Every structure is written in structure tokens, then in C-alpha cells.
Amino acid sequence: MKVIVANHSGFCFGVEKAIHTAFDEVNNNSNIKRDIYTLGPLIHNQQAVNKLENDGIKVIGHLNEVSDGTVIIRSHGVSKNIYDIAYEKKINLVDATCPFVRKIQNIVKEYKEKGYNIVIIGNPDHPEVVGINGWCNNEAYVVKTEDDIEKIPFLDKMCIVVQTTMSTSLYLKLTDILEKKAIDVVKFNTICSATRDRQESARDLAKEVDVMIVVGGYHSSNTQKLVEICKEEKPNTTFHIETASELPINLLGGYETVGVTAGASTPKWIIDEVIEKINSL
Ligand code: SF4
Structure with a gap:
């Protein structure tokens, strides 16, 4: 055979960067002995997460679960309000958001401020999409099927982005339909x-x-x-x-x-x- x-x-470079960031924190931490957490599993792989846990990196679901220590933001990125909460609580954030995801967050923030309705092609429950939506006041339309698009009213201005891991064929198919639902459409193929x-x-x-x-x-x-x-x-x-x-x-x-x-x-x-x-x- x-x-x-x-x-x-x-491993893609975004995940490698997140893993290196986590291990750098463990190494730099040997004298300070601060607790290290990741906000959600660092990567979607249970075996790798188990290894990180053995090195002392714990997974938390929300910043409310900690009062000090270091919290690593994974490659999926997070909503703007997470940075605000960390600042208020004086939690040390280490940001491993993938640059591809950061780019989408910046696009939706910019176009929201310009008065565009944001459409994210992606899975509404995926942490990356939840995080991106958090950079446009959680007001994005999130679509992953043609049926989802039917629920969107005809719009004046529409800005389309896509979850980094979607397939190009789905992006092309849904963008085609979306373009008929607004007067002014800007689209960004943000598949990494x-x-x-x-x-x-x-x-x-x-x-x-x-x-x-x-x-x-x-x-x-x-x-x-x-x-x-x-x-x-x-x-x-x-x-x-x-x-x-x-x-x-x-x-x-x-x-x-x-x-x-x-x-x-x-x-x-x-x-x-x-x-x-x-x-x-
Ligand atoms: S956006 Fe792409 S490169 Fe970045 S972590 Fe996700 S899959 Fe990897």
C-alpha cells in the first residue's frame, strides 16, 4: 500500500504562532509563577490541548473565571469587549490572534463605521465568527446557506467577509446571491x-x-x-x-x-x- x-x-502558521506563544509564556513564567490560561482551547485538537494542560496551561471559557494571571487569546481571535473586560480587570492578555483573522476584524470595524451592513459568510457558532461579529457591535448578518440569505432585507450598503476556513466554492455561490440584495456591495474574500x-x-x-x-x-x-x-x-x-x-x-x-x-x-x-x-x- x-x-x-x-x-x-x-499546522498552519497561525496555529504554530499560537502554540509558540503559549510555550514562550510557560518558559518566561518559570520565575514569576503566574497562572496561564487560554480563552477556549488553544487549538481544535484535544490531543494537543491535553499536552498543553500537562505543561500547566489551563483552558477557561470566560474572563470571569480568573482574577489575575495571564490569558492567551487564541488564533481565532475574540470580540472587542474581551479586551475591554481584561483592561478593567487588569488581566495580562497575550494576543495570539492570527493576522488573517485580525484583518477581517479590522475590515468589519472600518466598514461598520462607514455605515455598511456587515455580512459574514460562516458558521454563526464558530469562535472566529463570534469574535469578528464583536468588532461590528454584534450586528452582522451571519449566513452559511442560501436560506439564511433570504432572511436578509434589501439593503442600501453591504460589506461581505468570509470565515477564514470556508470553502471558496461556498463563498462564490453565496456572494453571487448576496450581491443582488444591496445597492452598494463591497466584498472581501478573506479565506486564508x-x-x-x-x-x-x-x-x-x-x-x-x-x-x-x-x-x-x-x-x-x-x-x-x-x-x-x-x-x-x-x-x-x-x-x-x-x-x-x-x-x-x-x-x-x-x-x-x-x-x-x-x-x-x-x-x-x-x-x-x-x-x-x-x-x-
Ligand atoms: S486563519 Fe488560516 S492561518 Fe490563521 S489560524 Fe486560521 S487557518 Fe491558520
């Missing part, structure tokens, strides 16, 4: 290049192999998109797993080529374990 790994897979690279190379690889294994957290948005894309090419032989122990070994027999890709929050050691296990079959 031949294993081929996608050209672009695994790391996501685009991973999606394109996953599709290319899925066309080439018999089976696709997508490695990544079940709650990771960009991993879920990779699964969808691979299923478009290999509907019956795409498998989403979190760790090597979940490899569907009994279903891989008889195939010659296996493609492996991984979400932007999947650590290299997990990908390596998966490859090693397939090679051992």
Missing part, C-alpha cells in the same frame, strides 16, 4: 491562504488515490471542510479520524494508494503516527 501525503497539510492551499492539495490528492484519510479534530472547522472536499472526489472512501487508533484498518484492504491530509490544527506527531500505522499494514 502506497501512502501519499498532501503537499499542504497540518493556508486554508486555500490545504483544500486545493486535498482535492488534487483525492483525485489521485483510492482512499483518503483526513486527520484532525472533530470540532475543527477547516478539517471538516477538508473532509467535505475529499468526499466530493471519494464519496465512499474518505475517512475522518482524530488519531491513528481510529484508522479503519478493516476497510483499507484491497486498495493500492492511500492519501493523507490533515487540518491546520493537527500536530505533526499525530500525522506521523497515522502514516506509520498505514505503512505497517
Whole structure:
């Protein structure tokens, strides 16, 4: 059985930056002994979060849970009010917001101030989208289907942005419809290049192999998109797993080529374990 790994897979630079920031804090903290927290899991990968916890980095759900210490903002970013609360409570914030996400936050803030209605193409419950919405008074229309767009009235001014991990095909399809719902429309394709690279190379690889294994957290948005894309090419032989122990070994027999890709929050050691296990079959 031949294993081929996608050209672009695994940690993106935004996630790497967040992880390095967290470990830098742990190292710098050895003398001061301040508690270190992340606001939400640092990345959408339980195995990596467990490792960070072993190093003393605790996950909190809200700033109310702490009165001092250091709180790391993850790559998804947060609403403006989180910075305000931290300032009031004198909590030390370490900001690991990905620059791609920061760019979207700045766009929605700027265009909201110019009088535009903001539309975010994305998942309304995803922390990145919740955070972006918090930079335009939580007044954005968040859409992820054509039905969601029907609920938006005809508008004077509309500014469209998209969650960094959405697929380009969804962005193009929904923007087409949205453009007919306002007089003045500005749009920004804010899908990040790391996501685009991973999606394109996953599709290319899925066309080439018999089976696709997508490695990544079940709650990771960009991993879920990779699964969808691979299923478009290999509907019956795409498998989403979190760790090597979940490899569907009994279903891989008889195939010659296996493609492996991984979400932007999947650590290299997990990908390596998966490859090693397939090679051992
Ligand atoms: S997926 Fe893109 S936006 Fe998200 S952290 Fe990685 S580089 Fe940044």
C-alpha cells in the first residue's frame, strides 16, 4: 500500500504562532509563577490541548473565571469587549490572534463605521465568527446557506467577509446571491491562504488515490471542510479520524494508494503516527 501525503497539510502558521506563544509564556513564567490560561482551547485538537494542560496551561471559557494571571487569546481571535473586560480587570492578555483573522476584524470595524451592513459568510457558532461579529457591535448578518440569505432585507450598503476556513466554492455561490440584495456591495474574500492551499492539495490528492484519510479534530472547522472536499472526489472512501487508533484498518484492504491530509490544527506527531500505522499494514 502506497501512502501519499498532501503537499499542504497540518499546522498552519497561525496555529504554530499560537502554540509558540503559549510555550514562550510557560518558559518566561518559570520565575514569576503566574497562572496561564487560554480563552477556549488553544487549538481544535484535544490531543494537543491535553499536552498543553500537562505543561500547566489551563483552558477557561470566560474572563470571569480568573482574577489575575495571564490569558492567551487564541488564533481565532475574540470580540472587542474581551479586551475591554481584561483592561478593567487588569488581566495580562497575550494576543495570539492570527493576522488573517485580525484583518477581517479590522475590515468589519472600518466598514461598520462607514455605515455598511456587515455580512459574514460562516458558521454563526464558530469562535472566529463570534469574535469578528464583536468588532461590528454584534450586528452582522451571519449566513452559511442560501436560506439564511433570504432572511436578509434589501439593503442600501453591504460589506461581505468570509470565515477564514470556508470553502471558496461556498463563498462564490453565496456572494453571487448576496450581491443582488444591496445597492452598494463591497466584498472581501478573506479565506486564508493556508486554508486555500490545504483544500486545493486535498482535492488534487483525492483525485489521485483510492482512499483518503483526513486527520484532525472533530470540532475543527477547516478539517471538516477538508473532509467535505475529499468526499466530493471519494464519496465512499474518505475517512475522518482524530488519531491513528481510529484508522479503519478493516476497510483499507484491497486498495493500492492511500492519501493523507490533515487540518491546520493537527500536530505533526499525530500525522506521523497515522502514516506509520498505514505503512505497517
Ligand atoms: S487557518 Fe488560516 S486563519 Fe486560521 S489560524 Fe491558520 S492561518 Fe490563521
